[in-house]
Amino acid sequence: MERNAQLTGILGEVINEDFTQAILSNPLDGEKGSKIKIRPVMIKDSLCFQESIYRGTQVFHSNFTVEEIKDRMYQYISEQFKQAEISTLIDNVTILTSKKGKVTIKKRKMQSGQAPKVIKLEHNKTKHYVLEEGKPVDFLIGLGVQTKEGKIVNSKYDKFRQINRYLEFIEDIVKQLPGDRTVNIIDFGCGKSYLTFAMYYYLHVQSGYDVQVTGLDLKEEVIDHCNELADKYHYDNLHFEKGDISTYHGAESVDMVVTLHACDTATDFAIEKAIKWNAKVIFVVPCCQHEVNKQIVCPELSQILKYGLIKERISALLTDAVRANVLEEMGYDTQILEFIDMEHTPKNILIRAVKRDGMRKKKTGIKSTTDFLNVETTLQKLLSSNGN
Numbered sequence: 001m002e003r004n005a006q007l008t009g010i011l012g013e014v015i016n017e018d019f020t021q022a023i024l025s026n027p028l029d030g031e032k033g034s035k036i037k038i039r040p041v042m043i044k045d046s047l048c049f050q051e052s053i054y055r056g057t058q059v060f061h062s063n064f065t066v067e068e069i070k071d072r073m074y075q076y077i078s079e080q081f082k083q084a085e086i087s088t089l090i091d092n093v094t095i096l097t098s099k100k101g102k103v104t105i106k107k108r109k110m111q112s113g114q115a116p117k118v119i120k121l122e123h124n125k126t127k128h129y130v131l132e133e134g135k136p137v138d139f140l141i142g143l144g145v146q147t148k149e150g151k152i153v154n155s156k157y158d159k160f161r162q163i164n165r166y167l168e169f170i171e172d173i174v175k176q177l178p179g180d181r182t183v184n185i186i187d188f189g190c191g192k193s194y195l196t197f198a199m200y201y202y203l204h205v206q207s208g209y210d211v212q213v214t215g216l217d218l219k220e221e222v223i224d225h226c227n228e229l230a231d232k233y234h235y236d237n238l239h240f241e242k243g244d245i246s247t248y249h250g251a252e253s254v255d256m257v258v259t260l261h262a263c264d265t266a267t268d269f270a271i272e273k274a275i276k277w278n279a280k281v282i283f284v285v286p287c288c289q290h291e292v293n294k295q296i297v298c299p300e301l302s303q304i305l306k307y308g309l310i311k312e313r314i315s316a317l318l319t320d321a322v323r324a325n326v327l328e329e330m331g332y333d334t335q336i337l338e339f340i341d342m343e344h345t346p347k348n349i350l351i352r353a354v355k356r357d358g359m360r361k362k363k364t365g366i367k368s369t370t371d372f373l374n375v376e377t378t379l380q381k382l383l384s385s386n387g388n
Contacts, residue, residue, distance in 0.1 A: 007077060007103050010093060011070050017047060018088040022073065026082040028099065036076060038069065059337055078103065129160075130167040130202060138233045139197040163198045165339065170202060173281055173354050174209075182237075183211045183255045188245045188270045189262040190215035193226045199258070200238045215240040216248060245269045255280050261287040268379035271323060275330050275383070282332065282353040284323065285339055289316045297374040320349055322377050325366035327353040330383075 022038040037052045041063060049069040053060040064072060077084050077095055084095040096104040131137055136150035145156040145163070152160050177183050183203070190196045196215045203209040217223055217240065226240040241250065245262060246269040257274035259267055260283070267286045274282045293315035296305065305311045320336060327334045332353035339350040370376060 003074070004078060004103055006105060007074060007095070010095070010105055010107070011073055014086050014088050014091065014093055015049070015066060015070050015073070016088075018090055019049075020087045020089060022084060022086045024073075024076050024081040024084045028080055028082055028097070036081070038073070059335065061338060129164040130171060130206075131160075131164055131198070133160075137201065139201060139229065139235075142229050142232065143192070143194055143197065145194070159194060162339075163194060166195050167198055167202050169283070169337065169350065169352060170199060173352070174203070174207060176280055176354050176356065177203075177209065177255060178280070179209070181210065183209055184251065184253060185211060185213045185256040185258065186248075186251060186254050187213065187215045188248070188257070188259040189266060190217050190226070190240065191219075191261070192222060193217075193240065195260060196226070196240075196258075197229070197235075197238070200235055204235075204237065211237055213238045214250070216243045216245065218242065218244060245273070248273065251277070253277060256282070258283045260285040263287050264290050265378040267323070268377060268382060271327070271379055272382040272386075275327075276386070278355070280355050282327065282351070284351040284353075286316075286320055286323075286349060286351070289319045291378060292316075292319045292322075292375050295373075295375045298372065301373075318373070318375070319377060320351060322366055322370060322375075323379055324351055324353075325364040326379055326383065327351070328364050329361055329366070331355055331359050331361040333359055 017040075019040055022036075024036040024038075027034050035054045037054070039050050039052075041048050041050045043063060046065075048063045048065060051062050051064060051069070051072065053062075073084070077097055078101065082097050082099075084093075086093040086095070090109065092108050094106045096106075098104075131140065133152055134150045136146060136148060140146040140160075140163075141148055144153060145160055146152060185199070185203075187193075187196045187199070193215050196213065200211065200213045203213075204211050215223075215226060215238070220242050223240045223242050229235075230238045230240070243250070245259070245266045254274070254277040257270060257277070257279045259270035262270060264287070267284055267289075271282065271284060293312055296311070296315055296318070298305065305314070324334045324336055332355050334351065334353045337350045337352060339348045367380070370380065
């Protein structure tokens with residue numbers, strides 16, 4: 001089929017270093033909730049484009065070269081989506097596709113004051129992070145991620161990327177947090193607290209939110225060290241306590257609950273407490289998960305579950321799927337996201353749940369699934385005992 005010259009031309013104009021974002025929506029096949037976002041990224045000093053495909057509560061990321069993304073966008077616009085909104089530092093472009101394949105393009109100059117909140121990619125190809133390379137940040141220096149000059153320590157570069165990835169997730173939902181009072185945040189199982197410090201710095205120092213952040217962990221020496229750093233940097237509303245997630249009773253109302261790499265059922269206790277507090281935002285990155293692996297029995301799946309490694313991985317994924325469904329049933333807009341690249345750790349799932357205004361509880365049918373598999377998770381038991 002002959003390519004549409006007008007569509008090919010406009011994509012050639014806008015996909016360059018001035019490109020900031022594209023959103024493709026309104027699928028031609030009518031599939032609800034499906035959309036694609038595209039943004040520029042720097043990979044090994046080369047300009048690339050990250051494609052994020054949203055399907056329901058799942059997001060799939062892939063990176064492409066300039067020519068590859070031009071071809072993909074052409075196919076998406078001409079065959080799959082009715083609408084594309086493309087932004088550059090100079091223009092806004094709207095592309096509409098009819099059911100019969102007719103393409104309409106509307107291009108307008110970016111008005112003064114309309115410029116998107118992005119930083120143009122410079123010719124030296126430095127990637128933009130929420131916490132920028134080359135800019136000294138006190139807690140990053142104290143935790144050994146940066147030198148005093150702001151240079152990222154080579155052995156800590158993966159940690160620096162992880163911190164920024166985490167802050168991007170927070171940046172997406174920050175407006176859901178109350179802005180007219182102190183935001184109370186608890187981080188269960190905070191460990192060495194790289195991400196706890198990053199969250200406090202981003203919310204309070206960078207974004208100006210009035211926050212009270214409490215980090216909780218079982219290791220006393222870690223707690224002492226983190227409190228020393230918080231005092232050193234005058235992070236007055238950040239403090240750390242020794243305590244266990246399942247028995248914590250130090251707060252009556254919490255706006256945001258975070259638990260990163262809490263082992264096995266400790267994650268469930270954190271989610272249950274967050275639900276009880278009616279927390280506005282919940283961030284969970286599960287760690288080792290053994291409970292379902294010990295329970296799961298299903299004759300229909302016996303030829304799959306007979307392999308120990310397969311059973312272990314299916315059990316872990318099932319555990320997180322149950323948690324996400326339970327959160328939806330409790331009135332949360334829930335997503336399962338890739339936290340960091342699989343090449344760095346297999347424990348890369350982040351469950352992000354946000355209680356948005358007007359959200360209602362909904363029935364997911366997850367209990368019928370767990371009954372079929374002869375499974376009952378700790379989270380289900382905890383909520384059942386509370387009458388939920």
